[in-house]
Amino acid sequence: MRILSVCGMGIGTSVLLKMNAEKVLEAMGIEAEVVAADITKAKRDGDGADIILTTPELVALLEDLPGKIVPIEHVFDLTEIRQKLSAALL
Amino acid sequence: MSSVLSALGEGSIKLQQACLSWRESFELAGAGLVDSNRTTSEYTQEMIQAFEELGPYMVIAPGIALAHGRPSASVLETGLSLVTLSTPIEFGSQSNDPVSLVIGLAATDHDSHIDLMAALSQLLMDEEKVTILLNATKEAEVRAYLS
Numbered sequence: 085m086r087i088l089s090v091c092g093m094g095i096g097t098s099v100l101l102k103m104n105a106e107k108v109l110e111a112m113g114i115e116a117e118v119v120a121a122d123i124t125k126a127k128r129d130g131d132g133a134d135i136i137l138t139t140p141e142l143v144a145l146l147e148d149l150p151g152k153i154v155p156i157e158h159v160f161d162l163t164e165i166r167q168k169l170s171a172a173l174l
Numbered sequence: 175m176s177s178v179l180s181a182l183g184e185g186s187i188k189l190q191q192a193c194l195s196w197r198e199s200f201e202l203a204g205a206g207l208v209d210s211n212r213t214t215s216e217y218t219q220e221m222i223q224a225f226e227e228l229g230p231y232m233v234i235a236p237g238i239a240l241a242h243g244r245p246s247a248s249v250l251e252t253g254l255s256l257v258t259l260s261t262p263i264e265f266g267s268q269s270n271d272p273v274s275l276v277i278g279l280a281a282t283d284h285d286s287h288i289d290l291m292a293a294l295s296q297l298l299m300d301e302e303k304v305t306i307l308l309n310a311t312k313e314a315e316v317r318a319y320l321s
Contacts, residue, residue, distance in 0.1 A: 092228040095281045096242045099291045100234065120284070122244070123228075140268060141231035157269040159234045160299035 085116040088133035090146060094122030100159045101137045108166045114173070135172055137165075177293040178254065179320040183210025186255040186278075187313045196230075196239070196265045196273070197222060199257055203241040203278030206255025213280045217248035221278070233267035237308075238298055242279040249280045252287045254294070256316070258308050274308055 089105060091097035098120035109116050118137075121130070123145055130136065133151040140155040147153065154172045158164055186206040193199040204218025220243035225232060233239045255278035262272035277294070281287040297303055297320075310316045 092224055092231060093242055093244045094284055095245060095287065096240045096279055096291075097231065097234050099288065100240075100295050103292055103295055139231040139234070141229045158236065160295065161235070162299075 086133045087118045087135045089120045090126040090138040181254040185209030188257045190260045199276045202257045203276045212253030214248045230265045230267040233270040236270045239273045239276045
Protein backbone atom coordinates (compact mmCIF):
# COMPACT_ATOMS: atom_id res chain seq x y z
CA MET A 85 0.00 0.00 0.00
CA ARG A 86 1.17 3.52 -0.74
CA ILE A 87 0.19 6.42 1.44
CA LEU A 88 0.97 10.03 0.69
CA SER A 89 1.01 12.56 3.53
CA VAL A 90 0.49 16.04 2.15
CA CYS A 91 0.83 19.58 3.40
CA GLY A 92 1.38 22.95 1.81
CA MET A 93 5.16 23.18 2.12
CA GLY A 94 6.21 19.55 2.56
CA ILE A 95 8.40 20.11 5.63
CA GLY A 96 6.05 20.46 8.59
CA THR A 97 2.63 18.90 8.81
CA SER A 98 3.26 16.24 6.17
CA VAL A 99 6.38 15.05 8.00
CA LEU A 100 4.52 14.88 11.32
CA LEU A 101 1.63 13.04 9.66
CA LYS A 102 4.05 10.57 8.07
CA MET A 103 5.74 9.80 11.40
CA ASN A 104 2.52 9.36 13.29
CA ALA A 105 0.88 7.33 10.51
CA GLU A 106 3.90 5.01 10.48
CA LYS A 107 3.53 4.48 14.23
CA VAL A 108 -0.16 3.68 13.86
CA LEU A 109 0.34 1.38 10.86
CA GLU A 110 3.04 -0.56 12.64
CA ALA A 111 0.78 -1.02 15.66
CA MET A 112 -1.99 -2.20 13.31
CA GLY A 113 0.38 -4.62 11.60
CA ILE A 114 -0.14 -3.04 8.19
CA GLU A 115 2.72 -2.77 5.75
CA ALA A 116 2.69 0.51 3.91
CA GLU A 117 5.07 3.01 2.45
CA VAL A 118 4.32 6.53 3.65
CA VAL A 119 5.79 9.39 1.64
CA ALA A 120 5.59 13.06 2.64
CA ALA A 121 4.99 15.64 -0.07
CA ASP A 122 3.96 19.22 -0.61
CA ILE A 123 0.82 20.06 -2.59
CA THR A 124 2.66 20.60 -5.88
CA LYS A 125 4.51 17.30 -5.68
CA ALA A 126 1.36 15.48 -4.54
CA LYS A 127 -0.59 16.76 -7.55
CA ARG A 128 2.24 15.79 -9.89
CA ASP A 129 3.23 12.39 -8.49
CA GLY A 130 0.27 11.41 -6.33
CA ASP A 131 -1.56 9.18 -8.81
CA GLY A 132 -0.12 5.99 -7.35
CA ALA A 133 -1.17 6.64 -3.76
CA ASP A 134 -3.96 4.51 -2.32
CA ILE A 135 -4.54 6.87 0.58
CA ILE A 136 -3.81 10.56 0.95
CA LEU A 137 -3.41 11.86 4.49
CA THR A 138 -3.76 15.61 4.86
CA THR A 139 -5.42 18.33 6.92
CA PRO A 140 -9.06 19.36 6.37
CA GLU A 141 -8.17 22.73 4.82
CA LEU A 142 -6.21 21.11 1.98
CA VAL A 143 -8.73 18.45 0.95
CA ALA A 144 -10.27 20.59 -1.80
CA LEU A 145 -6.89 20.99 -3.49
CA LEU A 146 -6.31 17.24 -3.70
CA GLU A 147 -9.69 15.98 -4.85
CA ASP A 148 -8.49 15.24 -8.39
CA LEU A 149 -6.22 12.47 -7.14
CA PRO A 150 -7.58 8.92 -7.41
CA GLY A 151 -6.60 7.89 -3.86
CA LYS A 152 -8.91 8.05 -0.89
CA ILE A 153 -8.45 11.31 1.02
CA VAL A 154 -8.26 11.05 4.80
CA PRO A 155 -8.30 14.45 6.55
CA ILE A 156 -6.65 14.55 9.99
CA GLU A 157 -7.62 17.42 12.29
CA HIS A 158 -5.08 16.86 15.06
CA VAL A 159 -1.78 15.51 13.73
CA PHE A 160 -0.56 14.30 17.13
CA ASP A 161 -3.74 12.36 17.91
CA LEU A 162 -2.78 8.76 17.19
CA THR A 163 -6.30 7.60 18.06
CA GLU A 164 -7.83 9.85 15.42
CA ILE A 165 -5.27 8.72 12.84
CA ARG A 166 -5.88 5.08 13.68
CA GLN A 167 -9.67 5.38 13.51
CA LYS A 168 -9.66 7.26 10.24
CA LEU A 169 -7.06 4.99 8.62
CA SER A 170 -8.97 1.90 9.72
CA ALA A 171 -12.17 3.28 8.23
CA ALA A 172 -10.38 4.13 4.97
CA LEU A 173 -8.89 0.64 4.73
CA LEU A 174 -12.23 -1.15 5.00
CA MET B 175 14.02 16.80 23.46
CA SER B 176 17.59 18.10 23.35
CA SER B 177 17.53 18.36 19.55
CA VAL B 178 14.60 20.74 19.98
CA LEU B 179 16.73 22.75 22.39
CA SER B 180 19.67 22.99 20.01
CA ALA B 181 17.34 24.00 17.18
CA LEU B 182 16.20 26.93 19.32
CA GLY B 183 19.11 29.34 18.89
CA GLU B 184 19.78 32.39 21.02
CA GLY B 185 16.98 34.92 20.50
CA SER B 186 14.49 32.36 19.18
CA ILE B 187 12.29 32.12 22.28
CA LYS B 188 9.69 34.83 22.85
CA LEU B 189 7.34 34.24 25.77
CA GLN B 190 3.97 35.67 26.86
CA GLN B 191 3.68 37.94 23.85
CA ALA B 192 0.62 40.12 23.34
CA CYS B 193 -0.22 39.57 19.67
CA LEU B 194 -3.44 40.76 18.08
CA SER B 195 -3.45 38.63 14.96
CA TRP B 196 -1.99 35.49 13.38
CA ARG B 197 0.14 37.82 11.26
CA GLU B 198 1.74 39.44 14.30
CA SER B 199 2.46 36.05 15.81
CA PHE B 200 4.07 34.91 12.53
CA GLU B 201 6.16 38.08 12.48
CA LEU B 202 7.43 37.22 15.96
CA ALA B 203 8.08 33.58 15.04
CA GLY B 204 9.95 34.88 11.99
CA ALA B 205 11.89 37.39 14.09
CA GLY B 206 12.93 34.53 16.37
CA LEU B 207 14.40 32.67 13.38
CA VAL B 208 16.12 35.84 12.12
CA ASP B 209 17.47 36.79 15.57
CA SER B 210 19.00 33.33 15.97
CA ASN B 211 20.59 33.55 12.51
CA ARG B 212 18.61 30.67 11.04
CA THR B 213 16.85 32.67 8.31
CA THR B 214 16.86 36.05 6.63
CA SER B 215 13.85 38.33 7.10
CA GLU B 216 12.50 37.25 3.69
CA TYR B 217 11.58 33.92 5.26
CA THR B 218 9.11 35.67 7.57
CA GLN B 219 7.32 37.02 4.51
CA GLU B 220 7.38 33.56 2.94
CA MET B 221 5.71 32.07 6.03
CA ILE B 222 3.05 34.78 5.99
CA GLN B 223 2.47 34.29 2.27
CA ALA B 224 2.14 30.52 2.77
CA PHE B 225 -0.52 31.06 5.42
CA GLU B 226 -2.37 33.53 3.21
CA GLU B 227 -2.35 31.08 0.31
CA LEU B 228 -3.20 27.87 2.08
CA GLY B 229 -5.06 29.01 5.14
CA PRO B 230 -5.06 27.80 8.70
CA TYR B 231 -3.89 24.24 8.03
CA MET B 232 -0.72 25.20 9.91
CA VAL B 233 -2.74 25.00 13.12
CA ILE B 234 -1.80 21.37 13.52
CA ALA B 235 -3.25 20.55 16.92
CA PRO B 236 -5.46 22.29 19.49
CA GLY B 237 -3.79 25.61 20.34
CA ILE B 238 -0.62 24.93 18.33
CA ALA B 239 0.46 26.54 15.05
CA LEU B 240 3.52 25.48 13.07
CA ALA B 241 4.60 28.57 11.15
CA HIS B 242 6.78 27.65 8.19
CA GLY B 243 7.58 28.23 4.56
CA ARG B 244 9.38 26.10 2.03
CA PRO B 245 13.07 25.31 2.06
CA SER B 246 14.47 28.33 0.21
CA ALA B 247 17.43 30.64 -0.19
CA SER B 248 16.22 32.58 2.86
CA VAL B 249 16.88 29.59 5.11
CA LEU B 250 20.47 29.78 6.37
CA GLU B 251 20.28 26.82 8.72
CA THR B 252 17.55 24.49 9.93
CA GLY B 253 16.02 25.81 13.14
CA LEU B 254 13.02 26.53 15.30
CA SER B 255 11.55 29.49 17.11
CA LEU B 256 9.02 29.40 19.92
CA VAL B 257 6.41 32.07 20.67
CA THR B 258 3.84 31.83 23.44
CA LEU B 259 0.86 34.18 23.44
CA SER B 260 -0.45 35.83 26.58
CA THR B 261 -3.93 35.83 25.06
CA PRO B 262 -4.90 33.07 22.61
CA ILE B 263 -5.71 34.16 19.04
CA GLU B 264 -8.22 32.91 16.47
CA PHE B 265 -6.43 31.71 13.35
CA GLY B 266 -9.55 30.57 11.52
CA SER B 267 -8.95 26.88 12.17
CA GLN B 268 -12.19 24.90 12.43
CA SER B 269 -10.99 22.37 14.94
CA ASN B 270 -7.88 23.75 16.63
CA ASP B 271 -8.48 27.42 17.50
CA PRO B 272 -7.60 29.44 19.51
CA VAL B 273 -3.80 29.34 19.24
CA SER B 274 -1.48 30.02 22.16
CA LEU B 275 1.75 28.40 20.95
CA VAL B 276 3.43 29.27 17.65
CA ILE B 277 6.45 27.23 16.59
CA GLY B 278 8.46 28.71 13.72
CA LEU B 279 10.18 26.13 11.53
CA ALA B 280 12.82 26.64 8.86
CA ALA B 281 14.42 23.75 7.01
CA THR B 282 17.18 23.79 4.43
CA ASP B 283 15.68 20.85 2.55
CA HIS B 284 12.88 18.29 2.79
CA ASP B 285 14.76 15.55 4.63
CA SER B 286 17.56 16.66 6.94
CA HIS B 287 15.26 17.88 9.73
CA ILE B 288 13.43 14.58 10.19
CA ASP B 289 15.06 13.76 13.55
CA LEU B 290 14.21 17.24 14.78
CA MET B 291 10.58 16.77 13.72
CA ALA B 292 10.42 13.47 15.60
CA ALA B 293 11.67 15.19 18.76
CA LEU B 294 9.30 18.13 18.23
CA SER B 295 6.44 15.70 17.77
CA GLN B 296 7.28 13.94 21.04
CA LEU B 297 7.21 17.29 22.79
CA LEU B 298 4.04 18.71 21.27
CA MET B 299 1.96 15.57 21.57
CA ASP B 300 2.37 15.68 25.34
CA GLU B 301 -0.21 18.08 26.76
CA GLU B 302 1.57 18.36 30.08
CA LYS B 303 4.78 19.47 28.41
CA VAL B 304 2.93 21.97 26.24
CA THR B 305 1.23 23.40 29.34
CA ILE B 306 4.61 23.89 31.00
CA LEU B 307 5.86 25.76 27.93
CA LEU B 308 2.72 27.90 27.81
CA ASN B 309 3.06 28.90 31.45
CA ALA B 310 6.77 29.69 31.30
CA THR B 311 7.72 33.33 31.73
CA LYS B 312 11.50 33.05 31.41
CA GLU B 313 13.58 31.70 28.57
CA ALA B 314 15.91 29.96 31.04
CA GLU B 315 12.93 27.96 32.37
CA VAL B 316 12.14 26.73 28.89
CA ARG B 317 15.76 25.85 28.15
CA ALA B 318 16.17 24.01 31.44
CA TYR B 319 12.98 22.08 30.80
CA LEU B 320 14.00 21.06 27.30
CA SER B 321 17.53 20.03 28.25
